[in-house]
Amino acid sequence: MTLRLFDTATRTVRDFVPLVPNEVGIYLCGATVQAPPHIGHLRSGIAFDVLVRWLRRTGHRVTLVRNVTDIDDKILAKAADAGEPWWAWAATNERAFTAAYDALGVLPPSYEPRATGHVPAMVELMDRLVETGHAYRTGPGDVWFDVRSYPEYGALTNQRVDDMIPAPDGTVDDDAKRDPRDFALWKAAKPGEPETASWETPFGRGRPGWHLECSAMAQRYLGEAFDIHGGGLDLRFPHHENEQAQSRAAGYGFAQYWLHNGWVTQSGAKMSKSLGNGLLVTTVLAKERAAVLRYAMTAVQYSSMLEWTDDTLREAEATWDRLAGFVERAAEKVGTVDDVEVAEAPLPADFVAAMNDDLNVPAALAVVHEHLRTGNSALASGNLGGTRNVLVKLRAMLDVLGLDPGGSQWRAHGSDARYARALESVVAAELEARAQARAARDFATSDAIRDRLAAAGIVVEDSPSGARWSLAARTED
Numbered sequence: 001m002t003l004r005l006f007d008t009a010t011r012t013v014r015d016f017v018p019l020v021p022n023e024v025g026i027y028l029c030g031a032t033v034q035a036p037p038h039i040g041h042l043r044s045g046i047a048f049d050v051l052v053r054w055l056r057r058t059g060h061r062v063t064l065v066r067n068v069t070d071i072d073d074k075i076l077a078k079a080a081d082a083g084e085p086w087w088a089w090a091a092t093n094e095r096a097f098t099a100a101y102d103a104l105g106v107l108p109p110s111y112e113p114r115a116t117g118h119v120p121a122m123v124e125l126m127d128r129l130v131e132t133g134h135a136y137r138t139g140p141g142d143v144w145f146d147v148r149s150y151p152e153y154g155a156l157t158n159q160r161v162d163d164m165i166p167a168p169d170g171t172v173d174d175d176a177k178r179d180p181r182d183f184a185l186w187k188a189a190k191p192g193e194p195e196t197a198s199w200e201t202p203f204g205r206g207r208p209g210w211h212l213e214c215s216a217m218a219q220r221y222l223g224e225a226f227d228i229h230g231g232g233l234d235l236r237f238p239h240h241e242n243e244q245a246q247s248r249a250a251g252y253g254f255a256q257y258w259l260h261n262g263w264v265t266q267s268g269a270k271m272s273k274s275l276g277n278g279l280l281v282t283t284v285l286a287k288e289r290a291a292v293l294r295y296a297m298t299a300v301q302y303s304s305m306l307e308w309t310d311d312t313l314r315e316a317e318a319t320w321d322r323l324a325g326f327v328e329r330a331a332e333k334v335g336t337v338d339d340v341e342v343a344e345a346p347l348p349a350d351f352v353a354a355m356n357d358d359l360n361v362p363a364a365l366a367v368v369h370e371h372l373r374t375g376n377s378a379l380a381s382g383n384l385g386g387t388r389n390v391l392v393k394l395r396a397m398l399d400v401l402g403l404d405p406g407g408s409q410w411r412a413h414g415s416d417a418r419y420a421r422a423l424e425s426v427v428a429a430e431l432e433a434r435a436q437a438r439a440a441r442d443f444a445t446s447d448a449i450r451d452r453l454a455a456a457g458i459v460v461e462d463s464p465s466g467a468r469w470s471l472a473a474r475t476e477d
Contacts, residue, residue: 003058003356005228006303008236009156009244009258013358018227019256024055024062025222027255029214029231029239030112032069033093034078036430037100038278039297039308040264040271044232046294046402047261047302049106051230053400054355057347065221066109067214068094070116071207076197083440086197087116092436096429100281103290103426104297105402105409113217115208119199121216122208125250126185126201134249138176141188141204145211145242147181150249156258157237167238169209183242184209211242218247218254225253233260233303234270262305264297271308279308282426283456290423291324291403291410292317298401301361323368324405326375327395331406333379334388337395339407345396361401368397427458431467434460 003016018024028048031041048064055062070090079089094114101108126143129135134149147153147161154161166180169187188206189198198205218226231240240258247254263270271278284293296316300306331337348371354363375390398404405411430449437445450460453469461468 001352001356003054004358005257005259006358007257008260009255011158014257016227016257018060019225022060024060024228025226026052026062026064026228026230027214027218027222027226028064028066028109028229029235030066030068030109031094031097032072032074033090033097034072034074036093036096036433037281038271039281039284039293040278041097042100042104042106042281043264043297043306044230044261045101045106046104046297048230048259049402050298050302050359050361050400051228051259052107053402054359057400062110063222064107064109065111065113065218067217068097068112068114069210069213070094070114071197072210076193081442082437082445083442084436086194088436092429092433095432096281096426099425099429103281103285103423104294105290107402111221113221115213115217118213118217118220119201119208121220122186122212123201123203125212125216125219125246126203128250129185129246132249132251134246135185136178137203139188139204141186141198141206142176142184143186143203144177144182145185145246145249146178147183147245148179150245152248153245154241156241156244159237159241183211183238185212185246211239211246214239215243215247215250215252215254218243219252224251226255228257228259229255230259230261233262236260259302261302262300264306264308266308268307280452280456282423282430282453282458284313285423285426286453286456286458288313288317289320291405292320295320295403298361298403299365302359320403320405323372323394323398323403324410326372326379327391327405330375330379330387330391334384334391337388337392337406341392342395342399342404342406345392347396347400348393351397351400355400364397364401368394371397427453427469431460431469435467 004013005016007014026048028044031037052062052064071086075090076086079086082089126135129145135143135145137143154164161181164181169184186201186203186206187209188204198207229240244254265271292313296312348367351364351367354360354367357363371390371394375387375394378386378390395404395406399407430453434446434449437449453460458469
């Protein structure tokens with residue numbers, strides 16, 4: 001049975017055939033670390049975590065590259081407002097993202113390159129584009145991609161160049177472009193920006209354009225052609241369109257499939273800090289178990305929008321407790337099932353069919369719940385052989401989704417030490433940012449962080465030895 005995936009480049013469901021049999025290279029656009037993560041930021045991480053788990057379960061060797069954008073206009077602006085070095089601001093938020101990924105059971109990527117560590121690779125790519133006539137300079141530090149030099153520009157998002165709305169790049173020499181739709185490969189340093197936020201290159205001193213970063217890192221870690229490029233639906237244009245154009249103009253095959261996950265929405269609007277509707281991961285994890293949040297984020301098919309309401313976590317909690325409760329009760333009766341047995345157990349055909357159908361997780365979970373009902377009946381009737389058989393299959397299916405209650409991530413779900421450690425790591429990142437703000441006498445930011453933690457049910461107490469935190473008494477909503 002062949003895995004079929006919806007390729008957003010062709011707008012069709014295609015059989016997935018990797019370039020090298022049984023080996024898969026995936027590039028996933030990761031975080032721009034301008035602020036701590038809200039749950040919308042984690043949608044892509046969880047969605048592609050399920051893909052990686054399924055590919056590995058079906059015998060593929062997967063190389064996942066998930067980048068970190070650790071320099072851009074917003075990072076520089078927010079760090080300046082806080083009175084912090086931009087690189088320290090980025091590092092603090094990167095740690096918060098890592099803690100959130102770990103808390104929700106997202107497997108670590110094979111490689112997690114930062115943009116700032118790959119300037120030489122970006123210069124190489126720019127050299128190639130300038131030499132072949134696909135890029136041009138307008139002044140020291142400003143290099144542009146000429147969209148009209150690449151006839152296929154717009155193919156990824158099915159747009160004509162003349163119909164596209166130009167987007168300013170925010171560069172010093174923005175008005176000097178040959179075409180308003182040309183985009184920045186390299187951006188000259190702006191007056192007032194820290195010198196550490198720019199690099200000397202043959203094209204002048206400056207810093208990378210966002211799109212150039214990903215093309216350079218994808219080529220460096222996955223080669224000139226690779227299997228899957230992924231990211232949120234909002235990245236299709238201009239980011240992914242520009243990535244594909246500059247990479248293929250340079251002669252690279254680049255991504256063979258494009259996968260895009262839907263957003264987390266509230267009242268139909270994309271969850272974002274600019275709309276003021278972001279639910280910080282620290283806020284959610286202070287009130288709910290990480291496994292419950294993981295279930296809520298996983299249960300919706302990856303390309304669908306996940307509408308977040310007051311009932312989202314309540315429904316996920318009830319479902320998780322039924323699954324974890326059966327696993328716990330069954331294990332008490334039939335004994336512990338070894339993780340190796342779970343990893344090697346044959347999966348039900350209906351579950352396999354659902355997962356091969358563009359990772360149809362809702363249909364796969366329907367199979368899980370059928371087995372749950374069968375398992376509860378076997379347990380109630382004292383059929384220990386039937387109970388054990390269901391327990392193994394149930395855990396094996398949930399393991400594919402990163403939701404095995406008996407696995408090391410979620411074991412002992414009622415008092416999960418990993419959950420406690422993950423929460424401590426996430427809160428520590430927030431407290432570090434608060435300490436930096438206080439040291440810079442930025443008391444507005446310091447108070448905002450304390451208030452944010454308080455809203456999440458976390459009490460912060462300052463002492464001569466530093467800040468301490470504790471959970472406030474839990475109240476029912």
